[in-house]
Amino acid sequence: MRRVAPFSAQQWHYAHATFYGDETARETMQGACGYGNLFRQGYGTATTALSTTLFNKGFACGSCFEIKCAGSSACNNGNPSTIVTATNLCPANWQRPTNNGGWCNPPRRHFDMSRPAFDKIAYWRAGIVPIAYRRVPCMKQGNMQFMIEGNPWWHIVFITNVGGPGDIGQVYIRGTNTRGWVQMTHNWGVGYHIFQSYMGQCISFMVISNSNFETVMAWDVAPSSWQLGQSFSGGQFQRPH
The missing domain is CATH 2.60.40.760 (Expansin, cellulose-binding-like domain)
Structure with missing residues (x-):
């Protein structure tokens, strides 16, 4: 079996983020990745849906991202970051333009976060904020x-x-x-x-x-x-x- 180096944090990129559902994150259950109940599976509310471009036909499911608000008055004080796991798809909305409602339309890179995860980086009433993001290792307890x-x-x-x-x-x-x-x-x-x-x-x-x-x-x-x-x-x- 070929040995490779452990997965390490990657470089930062820029995108935008919104949120779906309320503070209970009930709407994030049963997503396109097949995790079912995210609380029962140990993912909790630290989750995000990915735009089609990032979702990569489901092969991005389980990827972990560090996200922080970037250059918006809605960013939380101190500009904290949060780490989320990709558990769902944010589908394209071809009825709306890419820069006005069609946030997840290709080729746009976009994160549709759970409300609790979004609250950690920005004020929720902003609706959409610019972000910096990068892939990071997923720190899990126990086995697959x-x-x-x-x-x-x-x-x-x-x-x-x-x-x-x-x-x-x-x-x-x-x-x-x-x-x-x-x-x-x-x-x-x-x-x-x-x-x-x-x-x-x-x-x-x-x-x-x-x-x-x-x-x-x-x-x-x-x-x-x-x-x-x-x-x-x-x-x-x-x-x-």
């Missing part, structure tokens, strides 16, 4: 989580709590009764599927980051007695030095 859904002949695995680069580019599965690693197909967000039954087998996963191609082997994640709807823990990307 693998939730297996589907049916006895077709499985889809949702992978959450991904540290380091946070994002996922490729996923492979291996069963105790199958030969070698088999690549899964990107379904949507953090979901990867395969049209083959692995029930009754102990399952391992190989996860490859979309950002830096770091590879993690999560051996024997699910026992042979696993059932659909269950979650299992195993493997994690390197922590930055």
